[in-house]
Amino acid sequence: MVSQRGRATQLWAFLIALFVIWSIRATIGYRIDESIGSPVARAAYSVTLKFLIWVVPAAAFVSLARSTPAVRYLGIAVWPGRVEWLNCIGVTVVFLFLVTIGETAAGHKTLSLTRLSSLPVSLWLLQLVVSPFLEEVLFRGFVMTECMALMPKGRAMAVTSLLFTAIHLPFWLSHGGMNPATFVNSAGVFFFSLVACWLQTRTGSIWPPTLAHIANNIVSSMLL
Numbered sequence: 001m002v003s004q005r006g007r008a009t010q011l012w013a014f015l016i017a018l019f020v021i022w023s024i025r026a027t028i029g030y031r032i033d034e035s036i037g038s039p040v041a042r043a044a045y046s047v048t049l050k051f052l053i054w055v056v057p058a059a060a061f062v063s064l065a066r067s068t069p070a071v072r073y074l075g076i077a078v079w080p081g082r083v084e085w086l087n088c089i090g091v092t093v094v095f096l097f098l099v100t101i102g103e104t105a106a107g108h109k110t111l112s113l114t115r116l117s118s119l120p121v122s123l124w125l126l127q128l129v130v131s132p133f134l135e136e137v138l139f140r141g142f143v144m145t146e147c148m149a150l151m152p153k154g155r156a157m158a159v160t161s162l163l164f165t166a167i168h169l170p171f172w173l174s175h176g177g178m179n180p181a182t183f184v185n186s187a188g189v190f191f192f193s194l195v196a197c198w199l200q201t202r203t204g205s206i207w208p209p210t211l212a213h214i215a216n217n218i219v220s221s222m223l224l
Contacts, residue, residue: 010065011146021053026171043126050134058142074141078205088199088208095195096219109223116221132213139164140200140209161193192216
C-alpha cells in the first residue's frame with residue numbers, strides 16, 4: 001500500500017514529466033503542425049499526439065502504480081444515472097448561458113453559426129469532440145481523481161483547474177505572448193475547469209464533463 005506521501009510524489013513526478021514533454025511539443029514541436037497543409041491532417045496529428053502524451057501514460061500509470069483497471073479509475077466505464085445527467089446538463093446549460101451573456105455584453109461578441117458550419121465534419125469531430133474527450137480523460141479522470149485522494153474536494157478542484165489552465169500556457173505564450181487575451185483565456189479555462197471538476201465529483205464519471213467540454217468548445221466557436 002502506497003503512503004499518502006509516496007502517492008503524492010508519484011503524482012507530481014508524473015505531472016512534471018508530462019508538463020515538460022507537452023511544453024516542448026506545444027512550442028518547438030508545433031513547427032511540425034504548421035508544416036502540415038491540410039487542416040484535417042493537422043488536427044488528426046494533434047489529436048494523436050495528445051492521445052499518446054496524455055492518455056496512454058495516464059492509463060499506464062493507473063495500471064502500474066494504482067493496480068486498478070484504467071477504464072474504471074479514469075471514469076470511462078462509469079455511466080451516470082438519469083437524475084445525475086439532468087443535474088449535470090442543467091449546470092452546464094446555466095454555465096454556458098452565463099458565458100454567452102458575459103462574452104456578448106462585455107466582450108462585444110455575437111453568436112454565429114458561420115465558423116461552425118464552415119468546418120468539415122471530420123475537423124469538427126477531431127477538434128470539438130475527440131480532443132475534449134482526451135483532455136477530460138487526463139484532467140478530470142486522472143488528475144482530479146488523484147488529487148481527491150490527497151486533499152479536500154475544494155482544493156482538489158482548484159489544483160486540477162490550475163494545472164488544466166497551465167497546460168495551455170506554453171502554446172499561448174509562445175504564439176501570442178503575455179497579453180490581455182492570454183489572461184482572459186486563462187480565466188475562462190480555469191472557471192470552466194471548476195465546473196467540469198464539479199460534474200466529475202458528482203458522478204465519478206468523465207462523461208458529464210466531456211459533454212460540457214464539447215458544448216463549451218462549440219459555443220466558443222460560435223462566439224465571434
